[in-house]
Amino acid sequence: MSSPVRRRYLISSIVAALAAAAAVLFAPSTPAAAHGNVVGPASRNYGCFERWGSKFQDPAMATEDPMCWQAWQANPNAMWNWNGLFRENVAGNHEGAIPDGQLCSGGRTEGGRYNAMDTVGDWKATNIGNSFTVSLFDGARHGADYIRVYVSKPGYNPVTTALKWSDLELVKTVPNTPAANWTQQLANGVQQEIPVSVSGRSGRALVYTIWQASHLDQSYYFCSDVNFGGSQPPTSPSPSPSVSPSVSPSVSPSSSPSASPSASVSPSSSPSTPVTGTCGATFAVTSSWQGGYQGEVKVTAGSAAIKSWRVQLTYPGTPPVQQAWNATLTTSGNTVTATNAGYNGAVAAGASTSFGFLANGAAATPTLSCSATV
Numbered sequence: 348m349s350s351p352v353r354r355r356y357l358i359s360s361i362v363a364a365l366a367a368a369a370a371v372l373f374a375p376s377t378p379a380a381a382h383g384n385v386v387g388p389a390s391r392n393y394g395c396f397e398r399w400g401s402k403f404q405d406p407a408m409a410t411e412d413p414m415c416w417q418a419w420q421a422n423p424n425a426m427w428n429w430n431g432l433f434r435e436n437v438a439g440n441h442e443g444a445i446p447d448g449q450l451c452s453g454g455r456t457e458g459g460r461y462n463a464m465d466t467v468g469d470w471k472a473t474n475i476g477n478s479f480t481v482s483l484f485d486g487a488r489h490g491a492d493y494i495r496v497y498v499s500k501p502g503y504n505p506v507t508t509a510l511k512w513s514d515l516e517l518v519k520t521v522p523n524t525p526a527a528n529w530t531q532q533l534a535n536g537v538q539q540e541i542p543v544s545v546s547g548r549s550g551r552a553l554v555y556t557i558w559q560a561s562h563l564d565q566s567y568y569f570c571s572d573v574n575f576g577g578s579q580p581p582t583s584p585s586p587s588p589s590v591s592p593s594v595s596p597s598v599s600p601s602s603s604p605s606a607s608p609s610a611s612v613s614p615s616s617s618p619s620t621p622v623t624g625t626c627g628a629t630f631a632v633t634s635s636w637q638g639g640y641q642g643e644v645k646v647t648a649g650s651a652a653i654k655s656w657r658v659q660l661t662y663p664g665t666p667p668v669q670q671a672w673n674a675t676l677t678t679s680g681n682t683v684t685a686t687n688a689g690y691n692g693a694v695a696a697g698a699s700t701s702f703g704f705l706a707n708g709a710a711a712t713p714t715l716s717c718s719a720t721v
């Protein structure tokens with residue numbers, strides 16, 4: 348025990364332990380693999396990601412969805428990082444931390460990444476009834492110290508007026524709920540469905556949600572544009588790939604974006620290997636950020652037209668995939684199986700379609716296999 352070797356071992360162990368403790372102490376607030384967002388009624392950045400993420404350079408967006416267009420032009424990372432609109436160490440003083448007019452960007456948080464969310468205008472609104480559901484996706488299993496749902500007061504018009512705290516009415520508070528009590532989604536994510544009721548409302552309004560995550564003093568702020576009087580679609584969009592693709596069929600799966608301005612890893616172009624058999628699949632990373640990345644799989648039909656397709660993505664370990672669009676995903680062991688959405692199963696001979704997904708961690712290339720019905 349008192350041998351020099353043993354003592355040196357002890358000392359180095361202590362030094363190592365201290366270094367590890369210091370690393371924990373001095374680490375910047377650890378970015379979780381994924382955080383979360385209100386996916387229904389979709390918040391501004393989640394909605395723009397959902398509708399346009401697969402074709403964010405399509406100029407049609409400028410006329411069809413001008414508020415999303417200005418957001419993508421201002422900073423595409425507000426959409427790629429749709430799950431990161433949060434502040435830290437607000438200590439519950441949300442009104443003190445976020446000035447009027449900046450509520451939708453969380454007080455211009457994250458170096459201004461989300462500033463375009465504050466732009467006043469005719470954002471696409473989700474039709475809802477006076478009883479509706481706020482779906483909060485928690486991709487990192489933070490759980491909640493509390494969730495507050497506000498609705499803008501009658502008379503406030505988000506199309507013409509910047510949002511102030513005094514425009515809001517608190518309509519629902521969800522108390523402390525650990526992630527284990529939320530609904531499990533694919534991979535790590537969980538989701539909470541929050542029933543909300545108001546009365547006598549019609550027309551445009553904002554639903555404002557504050558999610559106080561439980562792992563740190565980390566609070567999230569979401570503006571969801573709504574239109575009272577419509578009825579909520581029966582299947583609200585969900586980031587759970589096993590439930591539904593998160594891009595609506597009206598968004599046609601156009602060819603993949605040729606480049607992503609947000610990519611910190613340059614998009615690796617798919618090798619153009621000739622397709623043998625019924626179909627082929629290639630993988631590319633279209634965008635990445637600290638803690639996650641966006642992948643895209645291109646499915647190409649062989650020498651015959653196909654009616655439906657299925658791609659298996661096999662990883663060395665647990666698949667990191669969080670959510671997908673333009674395909675339905677199921678996970679079993681190390682393999683994710685992607686099947687076409689209703690609108691992109693049919694592919695002409697030699698033609699391609701694609702689906703995308705978000706994943707945790709550093710970009711990993713899966714082993715792909717494609718099968719199709721002809």
Ligand SMILES: [Cu+2]
Binds near residue numbers: 379382487
């Ligand atoms: Cu987080």
